Amino acid sequence: MNIMYFIIQQTMFFAIPLLIVALGGMFAERSGVVNIALEGIMVMGAFISIFFISIFQGTLSGQGLLILAVAIAAVSGGIFSLLHAFASINLKADQTISGTALNMFAPAFAVFTARMIQGVQQVQFADTFHISKVPVLGDIPVIGPMFFQNCYITTYIGVIIFIVAAIVISRTKFGLRLRACGEHPQAADSVGINVYKIRYAGVVISGALAGIGGLVFVIPTSTNFNGSVAGYGFLALAVLIFGQWRSKGIFGAAFFFGIMKTLASTYSGIPVLKDLPIPNEVYKMIPYAATLIVLACVSKNSQAPKAEGIPYDKGSR
Amino acid sequence: MKVKKKVKEENKKLINFSSSVLAIVAGLIIGFLILLFSNPQQALTGFLTILKGGFADGASGIGQMFYVATPIIMTGLSVGFAFKTGLFNIGASGQFTMGAFAAIFVGIKWGWLPGEIHWMVALLAAALLGALWGLVPGILKAFLNVNEVIASIMMNYIGMYLVNMMVVKNIYDQVKNQSMPVIASANLPKAGLDKVLGPNMNIGIFIAILFVIVIYILIEKTTFGYELKACGQNPHASKYAGINAKRNIVLSMSIAGALAGIGGALLYLAGSGKYLQVLDMIAPEGFNGISVALLGLSHPIGILFAGLFIGHITVGGYNLQLYDFVIEVIDIIIAVIIYFGAFALLFKNIIRTFIKKVKEDKSV
Numbered sequence: 233m234n235i236m237y238f239i240i241q242q243t244m245f246f247a248i249p250l251l252i253v254a255l256g257g258m259f260a261e262r263s264g265v266v267n268i269a270l271e272g273i274m275v276m277g278a279f280i281s282i283f284f285i286s287i288f289q290g291t292l293s294g295q296g297l298l299i300l301a302v303a304i305a306a307v308s309g310g311i312f313s314l315l316h317a318f319a320s321i322n323l324k325a326d327q328t329i330s331g332t333a334l335n336m337f338a339p340a341f342a343v344f345t346a347r348m349i350q351g352v353q354q355v356q357f358a359d360t361f362h363i364s365k366v367p368v369l370g371d372i373p374v375i376g377p378m379f380f381q382n383c384y385i386t387t388y389i390g391v392i393i394f395i396v397a398a399i400v401i402s403r404t405k406f407g408l409r410l411r412a413c414g415e416h417p418q419a420a421d422s423v424g425i426n427v428y429k430i431r432y433a434g435v436v437i438s439g440a441l442a443g444i445g446g447l448v449f450v451i452p453t454s455t456n457f458n459g460s461v462a463g464y465g466f467l468a469l470a471v472l473i474f475g476q477w478r479s480k481g482i483f484g485a486a487f488f489f490g491i492m493k494t495l496a497s498t499y500s501g502i503p504v505l506k507d508l509p510i511p512n513e514v515y516k517m518i519p520y521a522a523t524l525i526v527l528a529c530v531s532k533n534s535q536a537p538k539a540e541g542i543p544y545d546k547g548s549r
Numbered sequence: 550m551k552v553k554k555k556v557k558e559e560n561k562k563l564i565n566f567s568s569s570v571l572a573i574v575a576g577l578i579i580g581f582l583i584l585l586f587s588n589p590q591q592a593l594t595g596f597l598t599i600l601k602g603g604f605a606d607g608a609s610g611i612g613q614m615f616y617v618a619t620p621i622i623m624t625g626l627s628v629g630f631a632f633k634t635g636l637f638n639i640g641a642s643g644q645f646t647m648g649a650f651a652a653i654f655v656g657i658k659w660g661w662l663p664g665e666i667h668w669m670v671a672l673l674a675a676a677l678l679g680a681l682w683g684l685v686p687g688i689l690k691a692f693l694n695v696n697e698v699i700a701s702i703m704m705n706y707i708g709m710y711l712v713n714m715m716v717v718k719n720i721y722d723q724v725k726n727q728s729m730p731v732i733a734s735a736n737l738p739k740a741g742l743d744k745v746l747g748p749n750m751n752i753g754i755f756i757a758i759l760f761v762i763v764i765y766i767l768i769e770k771t772t773f774g775y776e777l778k779a780c781g782q783n784p785h786a787s788k789y790a791g792i793n794a795k796r797n798i799v800l801s802m803s804i805a806g807a808l809a810g811i812g813g814a815l816l817y818l819a820g821s822g823k824y825l826q827v828l829d830m831i832a833p834e835g836f837n838g839i840s841v842a843l844l845g846l847s848h849p850i851g852i853l854f855a856g857l858f859i860g861h862i863t864v865g866g867y868n869l870q871l872y873d874f875v876i877e878v879i880d881i882i883i884a885v886i887i888y889f890g891a892f893a894l895l896f897k898n899i900i901r902t903f904i905k906k907v908k909e910d911k912s913v
Contacts, residue, residue: 268698315888325891328637329843333888336840340880347875348587463706463831466639470699513714516829520706524689531695
């Protein structure tokens with residue numbers, strides 16, 4: 233039983249950042265802008281917020297500091313994503329190009345700034361955020377150890393983001409307009425929706441969520457930030473497509489990948505798997521191979537937004 | 550009529566070229582500002598070091614520039630070639646790594662081959678394994694409609710872990726946690742170039758240039774290349790015209806994979822003391838290839854010069870470390886150049902108005 237609790241707790245650490253970032257990607261792509269820059273925005277959000285933690289951890293600590301850091305990650309991610317929005321919406325640039333530029337810029341900027349300011353590229357921070365047991369809730373049998381012990385507040389932030397995002401995209405006026413801009417911007421424009429504004433909103437939301445995702449990825453798994461989020465932005469892109477651009481699908485895909493990844497990194501603690509004569513690397517490959525196979529099975533009828541990746545030009549109606 | 554068309558074509562080329570140059574200038578200016586901001590005293594010296602790049606240390610610097618440029622020209626060709634068919638090959642990293650492994654494996658284990666063809670067989674093996682790694686996303690895209698970006702990203706990770714496993718199993722140097730050195734006959738011939746242009750110089754750059762020419766002919770002068778471009782520009786129209794789009798997607802991805810794989814071989818068979826490290830890290834050369842392809846506007850000749858340019862300022866970045874600067878400033882400059890490259894439309898309009906103005910002035 234303990235092993236199962238451990239696996240579930242670990243799954244959260246892998247799945248929640250993917251969930252948050254992929255939801256961010258959903259807002260950009262459903263509004264019609266491909267955001268391949270998620271990786272770079274994650275790096276930027278993680279770098280600035282962890283730098284903030286490392287500076288202020290003398291005066292602040294615990295959950296208050298973490299929540300402030302989450303807010304800073306969101307703001308920095310949102311601002312950084314404006315560059316992508318400007319290029320792809322105003323200048324009608326190729327969205328892959330500006331996304332690639334952001335992906336390249338962020339880690340270089342993080343390492344450059346860290347080394348220029350503090351000499352080494354790792355930004356250290358003390359982990360004062362770990363919650364060994366949530367009061368009251370942590371004592372509930374079965375559910376308590378699964379979700380409310382040995383955890384981080386970021387897990388709950390992730391779940392809240394999921395619920396809010398799911399409601400916003402499918403139950404609000406803004407969500408409907410956003411989806412309309414991604415499917416048929418000309419039609420949306422003809423009924424008085426400002427396509428440019430909506431797309432800006434989509435990209436900035438995706439930037440804010442990706443920024444948070446970067447921080448959420450680093451906090452539980454490390455005590456320093458080294459200018460990289462290990463390709464999680466690209467994986468989030470895969471989760472987004474795997475989840476067919478729908479919030480529920482993304483939720484399922486993120487946890488599917490999270491569980492696979494957890495099994496790959498903790499298999500040596502699971503008696504049945506440990507005894508199998510399979511090399512370590514094969515386990516590490518499984519999440520990616522499984523995603524590929526699942527994609528091969530479900531991609532035939534892709535539900536990608538129709539106007540995705542196409543700059544909107546008012547004149548070309 | 551024909552003359553007029555030719556003039557237009559030339560104008561277009563000029564405009565494309567000058568918008569790339571404008572992007573480079575913008576990138577360099579921002580790079581200079583960053584240097585100025587972080588260390589004002591040495592900013593100018595540092596900036597000149599970047600500009601001098603490979604030309605700072607005489608002939609060996611040029612050799613170093615060729616050495617850095619060779620693999621990214623190949624991955625750039627790989628990405629650019631797939632772009633022509635409308636495919637985004639973000640998997641050049643995985644193909645590069647697979648190619649590198651194949652080349653090293655042949656280089657170590659197949660010592661029975663005659664010395665003259667040993668390195669050629671190693672290159673061929675690299676091309677084959679790279680092609681295989683491009684083939685998989687190609688097939689998935691063509692027949693199962695799997696997004697090639699995602700499939701290639703997955704293949705990057707699978708390739709990285711697979712290569713780590715195979716290196717450890719077959720050709721492992723336990724002490725250094727890397728692959729063993731290859732037999733000397735598997736290294737690319739130096740052809741005496743190392744005496745002129747420094748120890749890392751070999752015929753690799755010429756092999757890369759050869760592939761630039763081959764790909765140029767393939768894209769511009771053959772029916773197959775025309776079909777590929779047609780598929781990239783308008784899949785529906787090309788399907789209507791009877792072009793087999795599925796076959797073209799698979800072939801395009803396989804050729805792209807082979808090019809990236811050869812890139813891996815050219816780097817690891819250079820005899821420069823570089824070995825495959827057993828690390829959980831995706832090869833950066835593939836992502837640099839994306840930059841090279843974008844900067845070179847996916848045109849083979851453009852890619853050649855873009856690769857040389859990035860090699861040039863990367864060598865400048867190594868030298869920059871003499872002046873208390875961090876080498877990452879080079880990546881920042883390249884990122885800014887690419888970002889401004891995305892502004893091509895804007896730049897092109899500016900240049901077009903400029904050309905028009907000049908012409909009007911002349912006619913007045």
